[in-house]
Amino acid sequence: MKILLLDKNHPLITEQLLAKNFTLEEDFTSSYDEVCNTIENYDGIIIRSRIPLDKNFLERGKNLKFIARVGAGMENIDVVAARQLGIQLINSPEGNRDSVAEHVVGMLLVLMHRLFIASLEVKDGIWKREENRGDELLGKTVGLIGYGNMGKAAAKRLSGFGCKVIFHDILPDLSDEFASQVTLDQLKNSADIVSLHIPLTTETYHLVDEEFISGMKKDFYFINTARGKNVNTGSLVEGLRSGKIKGACLDVLEYEKSSFEHLETENDDLKYLLDSEKVIVTPHIAGWTHQSKEKLAQIIVDKILASFG
Numbered sequence: 001m002k003i004l005l006l007d008k009n010h011p012l013i014t015e016q017l018l019a020k021n022f023t024l025e026e027d028f029t030s031s032y033d034e035v036c037n038t039i040e041n042y043d044g045i046i047i048r049s050r051i052p053l054d055k056n057f058l059e060r061g062k063n064l065k066f067i068a069r070v071g072a073g074m075e076n077i078d079v080v081a082a083r084q085l086g087i088q089l090i091n092s093p094e095g096n097r098d099s100v101a102e103h104v105v106g107m108l109l110v111l112m113h114r115l116f117i118a119s120l121e122v123k124d125g126i127w128k129r130e131e132n133r134g135d136e137l138l139g140k141t142v143g144l145i146g147y148g149n150m151g152k153a154a155a156k157r158l159s160g161f162g163c164k165v166i167f168h169d170i171l172p173d174l175s176d177e178f179a180s181q182v183t184l185d186q187l188k189n190s191a192d193i194v195s196l197h198i199p200l201t202t203e204t205y206h207l208v209d210e211e212f213i214s215g216m217k218k219d220f221y222f223i224n225t226a227r228g229k230n231v232n233t234g235s236l237v238e239g240l241r242s243g244k245i246k247g248a249c250l251d252v253l254e255y256e257k258s259s260f261e262h263l264e265t266e267n268d269d270l271k272y273l274l275d276s277e278k279v280i281v282t283p284h285i286a287g288w289t290h291q292s293k294e295k296l297a298q299i300i301v302d303k304i305l306a307s308f309g
């Protein structure tokens, strides 16, 4: 089989697939149009999220048998078209869920204990104690939206910090030893912290908006490691300005073109988020550890070999 690798990943992917006699070609720079022109030459694609694999792209890949997404989210792939065309979709969320879960806990601790601000101040010669009094995770009710790979991994860690973890998911009967399933209204009635772990779909686009925020019973902390477009940024900023949202941890932003591209900065809402002491932001690295890089690669190779080896 001839496979095109469109993103840089751990070298074990190439080493192990070459050893199994796959033919591999790497192209980490060509544009969407350029790749479209040659895609019919390949049986499979290995990708993260650099290029959108839309219907047009998939139809031109006449010989494609699989798309392997090194990671979890499939938003860059027209999943419906792929299925209609008989192209197998493979992803590897088991490889970065531990990284995401630790990032969630880490961001919450940094924000709630004011670690980043306090450290910057001390290094600047400023010694403020009362202003830097933090909030504990212990005893807080965390409401997760989406209880798949990422949500479950986050629940496991957060319950270890003494949080009561509840979640809302459209699939039924998902409660386990770490978290209890509730309706969205029940979550809004009791959560002190809201964390998103949903895919980006037409239903989840701007799921967190003015109505969601005003429906929250308590003031709350907000964390998003899912996708930027799950949140209406204007509403988020308004919630932060009014104090309804006590602080936000954002690994993803609405204005990301893809996780590999910079943000546009000429935007008042984004400027507020970047300037605010109540917000910490990371550049889409929740799932981006040295360990996840290797795990994602090994899992994707194992899944490719299980179907096509």
Ligand SMILES: NC(=O)C1=CN([C@@H]2O[C@H](COP(=O)(O)OP(=O)(O)OC[C@H]3O[C@@H](n4cnc5c(N)ncnc54)[C@H](O)[C@@H]3O)[C@@H](O)[C@H]2O)C=CC1
Residues within 6 Å of the ligand: 071, 072, 073, 074, 093, 096, 100, 145, 146, 147, 148, 149, 150, 151, 168, 169, 170, 171, 197, 198, 199, 200, 203, 204, 225, 226, 227, 251, 252, 284, 285, 286, 287, 288
């Ligand atoms: N920041 C980062 O580096 C990373 C971000 N992600 C994001 O996390 C997302 C979730 O990943 P997984 O947990 O692997 O996905 P998953 O498919 O295992 O779980 C998602 C869950 O959300 C539920 N869901 C879907 N629509 C919903 C709605 N409207 N309301 C409530 N629940 C809904 C689904 O039923 C499912 O249980 C990915 O799609 C991706 O966007 C994933 C990995 C790394």
Ligand SMILES: O=C(O)C(=O)COP(=O)(O)O
Residues within 6 Å of the ligand: 048, 049, 070, 071, 072, 073, 074, 096, 259, 260, 287
């Ligand atoms: O696995 C995911 O869904 C991620 O968000 C990781 O993002 P990336 O593959 O680095 O664009």
